[in-house]
Amino acid sequence: MDRQQTARLASSKGLFMTILVTGSTGQLGHLIVERLVARGAAPADVVAGARSPERVEAPEGVRTAVVDYDRPETIAPALEGVDTVVLVSASEPGKRVPQHKAVIDAAVAAGVGRIVYTSIYGGDASPLPLAPEHVETEALLAASGIPATILRNDWYTENYVADVARARETGEIAGSAGTGRVASASRVDYADAAAVVALDDAHAGTTYELAGDVAWTFDELAAAIGEVVGRDVTYVHLTTDEHVAALQAAGLDAGTAGFVAALDAGIAQGALDSTDGTLAQLIGRPTTPLVEGLRAIA
Template sequence: MSIVVTGASGQLGRLTVEALLARGVPAADVIATSRDIARIKDFADRGVVVRRADFVEPDSLAAAFEGADKLLLISTTTVDERVANHRRAIDAAVTAGVSLVAYTSMSHADRATTVLASTHRVTEEYLRERAVPSVMLRNSWYLENYTAQLPLVLRNGVVVGSAGQGRISAAARADYADAAAVVLTTEGHAGEVYELGGDEAFTLAELAAAISAASGKQVTYTDLPADGLAQVLTGAGLPAELAHVLVDADLGMSRGELFTASGDLRRLIGRPTTPPADAIADALR
């Protein structure tokens, strides 16, 4: 059985390859793909099969997926190119005859109203249209989306957002990677939709309080109107298009679109998810 992981040079992809190996999948049965295989040479050095795959080049996808039994399709990052990229990958998976596509979607993709969710919803629909045996891994936010901002947060003493009192079921990337590895190495997942999120949901005000407790520095949460948050983000150097997507995501959080109490992530990985306080403490070390 060979398992393809797309985007293996990315953070989630790398962690998933490591999780597969940790679960005892022989390195020769793992196919790690990237647009730039130099970035995953370390996997090749450990016996993992490394192949180039560029989502804008269908021929590269066909070659990368050849002989694959299962595929983890990690959603690509450029929002306005995502759907076309995913369709090419799904078409290549159909041609390769894969027995299962696991797709990293987004919380409540079937009903959430954000720009990000709409791209995932269309991808899910295309998987069903092509009648590909598939499983939806609807990931909530990453804890790392927040812990990566800790230096800036501590410097300014403030978490800013437009999420209001919305609760966010963020989890660590490693937790999502472990869940993907479980789905790829066990049976009975085809047709399932997993709403994945951390055990301990939080508001951004609660996040600020947790950062205060861990750092010993007072941090508060400032809830901004959408245009105000967009100005903060573009003022920090983010492109306007990305700022719009992030503001839109915060507004989705305010509507509860990144909250889940399903317990699916805990059940899949067989342990509690990483507590936000632990992720914050680790990032501060």
């Protein structure tokens, strides 16, 4: 029996399993570590991997390890004795695929039993410019031979922290998403789902499309932000060209402005619209309501 088979057998019998979470100083990674412990993992069975482990904030007893996506030589030592890896997607567009590949290759060499990967909602059907790197990573996982659980996350409510600040000052938010809807949830909701599936190998080989319980329009986002900041807030509907021009006027370079506007264009096409309910089912509770999530970041 190889190590992957042993790991799956141990999990099915509720025995000791060690889980490594990458990106544990990041906004999602540290929450996954916390939710693993809250969901019953022994702290000593959780390893918080990060480029700078001294910056990890985790429950007492959680171990730390250096996991630097850009230094593959750091990854193999961190995987010693690890049964499951929660691969939190890297944050820098254009670099994700080689960074993720470094972790996957090291996991294959170490005989890791399963990988849980945080991907993007819709996968290869998504028009969002973020999608191709996630799709390529999913392909690498499929080719690796390691059983994987793919968590295709919709938007984080926390993505709109800058809009909350802007609306507080100006009474406006602006964009080119038209009447497109976003089924966002708070990061803690997605982190909770990652903890649930990481703790149970029954989720191996499954792809989950995860989204908040309510899909809202940007006019509704403006109203929700207004409730949080205590003033009327309006969503200014822009064309894509107007949006790019406004972003450049605000100081963004042409490439970044085009990328942001392309995200809104994808939302306008329905890339983040969902009424699926899988996320709430996995975590056993409703997802965080939009106003509550916004209030937490305000």
